[in-house]
Amino acid sequence: MDPGDLFDNHDYVAPARYVRPYTITAGRTRSKVDLPMEATLRRRPGGFHPDLNPAALRVLATCDARSVAEVSALVSMPIGVVRVLLGDLVEQGIVHVEATITESSSKDERIDLIERTLRGLRTY
Amino acid sequence: MDYAPTSATRRAASTKIVVAGGFGVGKTTLVGSVSEIVPLRTEALVTNESEGVDDLDAVPTKATTTVAMDFGRLTLAEDLVLYLFGTPGQRRFWFMWDDLCLGAIGAIVLVDTNRLDDSFSPLDYFESKGLPFIVAVNEFDGTQRYSLEEVANALALPPHVPIISVDARDRASVKQALVRVTEYALERLIQPLSVNAN
Ligand SMILES: Nc1nc2c(ncn2[C@@H]2O[C@H](COP(=O)(O)OP(=O)(O)OP(=O)(O)O)[C@@H](O)[C@H]2O)c(=O)[nH]1
Ligand SMILES: [Mg+2]
Numbered sequence: 001m002d003p004g005d006l007f008d009n010h011d012y013v014a015p016a017r018y019v020r021p022y023t024i025t026a027g028r029t030r031s032k033v034d035l036p037m038e039a040t041l042r043r044r045p046g047g048f049h050p051d052l053n054p055a056a057l058r059v060l061a062t063c064d065a066r067s068v069a070e071v072s073a074l075v076s077m078p079i080g081v082v083r084v085l086l087g088d089l090v091e092q093g094i095v096h097v098e099a100t101i102t103e104s105s106s107k108d109e110r111i112d113l114i115e116r117t118l119r120g121l122r123t124y
Numbered sequence: 125m126d127y128a129p130t131s132a133t134r135r136a137a138s139t140k141i142v143v144a145g146g147f148g149v150g151k152t153t154l155v156g157s158v159s160e161i162v163p164l165r166t167e168a169l170v171t172n173e174s175e176g177v178d179d180l181d182a183v184p185t186k187a188t189t190t191v192a193m194d195f196g197r198l199t200l201a202e203d204l205v206l207y208l209f210g211t212p213g214q215r216r217f218w219f220m221w222d223d224l225c226l227g228a229i230g231a232i233v234l235v236d237t238n239r240l241d242d243s244f245s246p247l248d249y250f251e252s253k254g255l256p257f258i259v260a261v262n263e264f265d266g267t268q269r270y271s272l273e274e275v276a277n278a279l280a281l282p283p284h285v286p287i288i289s290v291d292a293r294d295r296a297s298v299k300q301a302l303v304r305v306t307e308y309a310l311e312r313l314i315q316p317l318s319v320n321a322n
Binding site for chain 2: 036037038039040067069070072073074078079080098099100101102103105107110111113114115116117118119120121122124
């Protein structure tokens with residue numbers, strides 16, 4: 001079912017506080033793309049995107065070299081909404097997500113990242 | 125040659141450490157002491173006391189409120205950024221912690237000795253999830269000082285959990301706490317605890 005159908009049904013009255021934030025994502029509350037709060041986004045070079053809605057354009061304009069959490073704070077949208085919008089931009093190849101520790105990270109990858117963090121903190 | 129084989133595969137990355145503790149214990153102050161940006165605030169939608177809307181597909185009939193989280197950023201190298209997330213300790217915020225703690229290096233449980241009860245919930249949570257954590261006692265001025273051993277006993281901390289004191293307003297002190305939790309996370313990874321080895 002298209003999640004947008006929910007909002008075309010006139011018998012259905014959703015509470016305003018729910019509808020407002022997720023209207024801009026056509027009712028979707030999840031993204032297929034894994035976007036941890038600390039993940040850094042990079043805008044890929046080039047291209048105008050006249051097809052994007054205003055909320056997505058704001059997210060796109062804000063996201064380069066920033067984390068998912070920072071984008072959420074700077075555009076004043078809840079983290080879940082920003083994830084859906086960013087997920088779309090990633091799927092469309094407009095935005096790229098940099099590395100974080102994930103469930104699939106190997107022990108060596110984790111150790112490497114934690115050691116780098118430790119070195120950085122000691123000289124911070 | 126004289127370059128390490130790993131350097132070719134080394135990628136820009138970001139990571140995070142979680143700062144948990146009761147209301148007013150100094151989480152935002154701690155984050156602000158080391159962050160290169162004024163701590164920012166992000167919000168997650170909550171449907172009721174225990175569930176996040178972000179974790180459910182569509183629950184439009186439930187009322188929603190928001191939960192706020194403060195965070196700061198530390199650029200540790202040109203290809204490495206560390207985020208610090210300060211999060212409320214109450215059990216009803218646990219739904220958010222799963223999201224927050226996934227991929228975290230570890231956690232600092234910030235403790236006010238006048239309100240030790242507030243720390244039980246985050247301690248239980250991190251223990252149950254196996255996320256490495258340390259306890260940091262925020263030394264408010266004028267607070268009666270207990271020894272760290274007394275606090276550890278009062279919290280029934282397992283002996284392997286590091287406990288330190290911290291001044292959340294002091295950059296060097298907070299930096300020390302971050303180093304400690306990161307060292308501890310590394311120790312745990314290299315030498316995991318043999319939990320119930322039977
Ligand atoms: N004297 C003293 N005051 C502190 C210290 N740490 C925090 N405070 C003060 O305690 C109050 C609460 O600190 P916050 O950093 O806002 O605490 P918090 O844990 O983020 O609070 P919530 O987000 O509301 O749960 C503020 O007025 C701080 O200035 C400290 O080490 N010493
Ligand atoms: Mg705070």
